[in-house]
Amino acid sequence: PFVFEHAGVKVDGCGSCHAPHGSMNARLLRRPQVFTICLECHNGAGNFGRDGDGITLSSATHSMTDVKYQNCTACHVRIHGSNSS
Numbered sequence: 001p002f003v004f005e006h007a008g009v010k011v012d013g014c015g016s017c018h019a020p021h022g023s024m025n026a027r028l029l030r031r032p033q034v035f036t037i038c039l040e041c042h043n044g045a046g047n048f049g050r051d052g053d054g055i056t057l058s059s060a061t062h063s064m065t066d067v068k069y070q071n072c073t074a075c076h077v078r079i080h081g082s083n084s085s
Helices: 007-012 034-041
Strands: none
Touching: none
8 A cells, every 4th residue: 555665565465574374473473583584685685676686784883683773673664665765
């Protein structure tokens, strides 16, 4: 229902992140930690994204080993899509 849908939802559907028939994880997620799901695609590899270069990694200050960055949805709140670019 969004103008700018998250590519994972648009291409693979909900099942790319969620286990629709049940999961022991919160929000029926496929992995116990949100950032591990995000990093499956948002790792700088692959041929997806606007320029076909995947989603590049952030600077070293945005380290996934730091606990404050491991909850991606704390800052990236519109993970399913948005009506603004």
